[in-house]
Amino acid sequence: MTRKTKLMLNSASSLIYQMITIVCGFILPRFFLSFYGSAVNGLISSITQFLGFISLAECGVGAVVQSALYKPLANNDMQEVSKIMKSADRFFKRIAYILLAYIAILMVFYPLITLKSFDYFFTLVLIFVISISSFVQYYLGMTYRLLLNADQLGFIQYSIHSAALILNTVSCILLMKAGTSIQIVKLTTSLIFLIQPLLLAAIAKRKYKIDHKIQYAEEPIKQKWNGLAQHIATVVLGNTDTVVLTFLSTLENVSIYAVYHLVVNGVKQIVVSMTNGMQAMLGNMLAKNETDELNRSFSHIEWFLHTLVTLVFSVAAVLIVPFVRVYTTNISDANYIVPAFAYLITIAQASYCLRLPYNIMVLAAGHYKQTQWSAIIEATINIVVSVVLVFNFGLIGVAIGTLAAMAYRTIYLAWYLSRSILYRPLKHFLKHILTDTICVVLLFGLVKLFSAFFTMGQISYAAWIILAVKVGCAALLSNIAVNAFLYKREVSDAVKKMRHKI
Incomplete structure (x- = not known):
C-alpha cells in the first residue's frame, strides 16, 4: 500500500469518524434527557467532565512516542521499535496506576456532593461504569494505537472507533426504550468500547514482531x-x-x-x-x-x-x-x-x-x-x-x-x-x-x-x-x-x- 493511498484512507476515515462523533454526540444526550431527565443527564455530564482528566493524563507523551517511531519503522528496525514500545508501555502503566487511584478517590468522595439528589450507591456505581469506558479507551493498548498511527495505519483505528460509536448509540437507545437503568446503559457503553483496544492490540501483535523482553541502557524516547x-x-x-x-x-x-x-x-x-x-x-x-x-x-x-x-x-x-x-x-x-x-x-x-x-x-x-x-x-x-x-x-x-x-x-x-x-x-x-x-x-x-x-x-x-x-x-x-x-x-x-x- 502506497503512502498516498494510506493518506487518503486516513483522511477519509478520520473525517467520517469525526462526523459520526458529532451526530452521535447530538443524539444520545437527547435520549438521556427524554428517558432519565435533566438531573441524571447533568450528573453524567459532570462525572464525564471529572473523568476528562484521564484523556489529558498521557501528558503529551503519545505524540512524542509516535514521532520517535517514524525512523525505526521506515528502516524496518524492529529492535528499536521494541525498545520504544517497551519504554512507552512502562510510562503508560505508571500513569494508569495513578488514574486508578484518582478514580477510587472520585468514587468515594464525589457521591457525597450529590447526596441531595441521588443515593450514594447510585452515583458510585455510575462513576465506576463510566470510568471503565474512559480508562480503557486511553490506556488499554495505547502503545499499539500509537504504533499503528506512526506506520500510517490510523484508518484501522478510525474504522473501529466509528463502528463502536454507531453500535454504542444503537445499543443505548434500545436499552433505554427497554426501560433499563442508566448504570446498565453506561456499562454497555464501557463493554463496547473495551472491544476497541483489544482489537487494535490483536491487529498490531499480528502485524509486528515486538520483543517485550528487550532491555535497553539508554532511554529510547528522548x-x-x-x-x-x-x-x-x-x-x-x-x-x-x-x-x-x-x-x-x-x-x-x-x-x-x-x-x-x-x-x-x-x-x-x-x-x-x-x-x-x-x-x-x-x-x-x-x-x-x-x-x-x-x-x-x-x-x-x-x-x-x-x-x-x-x-x-x-x-x-x-x-x-x-x-x-x-x-x-x-x-x-x-x-x-x-x-x-x-x-x-x-x-x-x-x-x-x-x-x-x-x-x-x-x-x-x-x-x-x-x-x-x-x-x-x-x-x-x-x-x-x-x-x-x-x-x-x-x-x-x-x-x-x-x-x-x-x-x-x-x-x-x-x-x-x-x-x-x-x-x-x-x-x-x-x-x-x-x-x-x-x-x-x-x-x-x-x-x-x-x-x-x-x-x-x-x-x-x-x-x-x-x-x-x-x-x-x-x-x-x-x-x-x-x-x-x-x-x-x-x-x-x-x-x-x-x-x-x-
Whole structure:
C-alpha cells in the first residue's frame, strides 16, 4: 500500500469518524434527557467532565512516542521499535496506576456532593461504569494505537472507533426504550468500547514482531518532558478563555462564549480531522531522507490546507451570527448577538488551523524541545492579554487575547520551519497569507454588495441553510478565482486529479 493511498484512507476515515462523533454526540444526550431527565443527564455530564482528566493524563507523551517511531519503522528496525514500545508501555502503566487511584478517590468522595439528589450507591456505581469506558479507551493498548498511527495505519483505528460509536448509540437507545437503568446503559457503553483496544492490540501483535523482553541502557524516547511542557501549554491555551471569563467577567458571557465556541470548534475539528495521516506520511519521508518528495508533498499540503481553511472559516465568519440568532431564538436573559466577538473568535480558530501544515512538519521531525518555548509563550500571551482586556472589553478582550496568541505561534512555526527543517523562503508563507486575505475580503465584499441576496428571510433553520448554500457557493467561486490567478499550477493539478478520479 502506497503512502498516498494510506493518506487518503486516513483522511477519509478520520473525517467520517469525526462526523459520526458529532451526530452521535447530538443524539444520545437527547435520549438521556427524554428517558432519565435533566438531573441524571447533568450528573453524567459532570462525572464525564471529572473523568476528562484521564484523556489529558498521557501528558503529551503519545505524540512524542509516535514521532520517535517514524525512523525505526521506515528502516524496518524492529529492535528499536521494541525498545520504544517497551519504554512507552512502562510510562503508560505508571500513569494508569495513578488514574486508578484518582478514580477510587472520585468514587468515594464525589457521591457525597450529590447526596441531595441521588443515593450514594447510585452515583458510585455510575462513576465506576463510566470510568471503565474512559480508562480503557486511553490506556488499554495505547502503545499499539500509537504504533499503528506512526506506520500510517490510523484508518484501522478510525474504522473501529466509528463502528463502536454507531453500535454504542444503537445499543443505548434500545436499552433505554427497554426501560433499563442508566448504570446498565453506561456499562454497555464501557463493554463496547473495551472491544476497541483489544482489537487494535490483536491487529498490531499480528502485524509486528515486538520483543517485550528487550532491555535497553539508554532511554529510547528522548523528549518525554518536552512533550509534557508543550502539552501543558496547549491545555492552558485551550482553557484560558473560559477560566478568565468565569473569574473576571459574568456567567452570561461564559454562556455566550460557549455557544460561539461550539460552532467554531466544530469547524476546527473537521479541518483537523482531514490532516490525520499527513504527519506520519511526512515523518516517513523525513526518516528516509526523501528531500525532494518531502518538499513537493509539503507544498501540496500547505496549499490544500490554506485553501480549505480560508474557504470554511470565511463561510463560518459570515454565517456564525445568523446561526446564533436562530439557535438562541426566545432566549432573552443575555445578548447573544455579538458580531465583533464572532469575527475575532473565528479568525483566531482559523489562525490555529493555518498553522497545521507547519506544526505537522515540526512534530514529524520530532522538534519538541526546540519549539517548546513558543508553546509556553503562546499560552502566556493568551493569559496576559485576556486578563488585561477582559475588564474593559469583556468577551472581545478575551477573543483578542486568543487571536494574538494563536497568530504569534502560527507565524513562529512557519518561520521555524523555513529556518530549521525545510529551509525554504518565508515568502511562501506570506504569499499564502496574502491569498487567504484576498479571498476573505472578496467574499465579504460580495456579501456586502449584494446584501439583499445574502439575507435570511426569516429566523429559522431552513432560512439559515438556504443562506449557507448561497454563501458557500460564493466563497467557493471566489476562492477558485483567486487561486486560479495566484496558484495556477496547484489548481491545474487539483483539476487533473479530480478528472482522473471521475
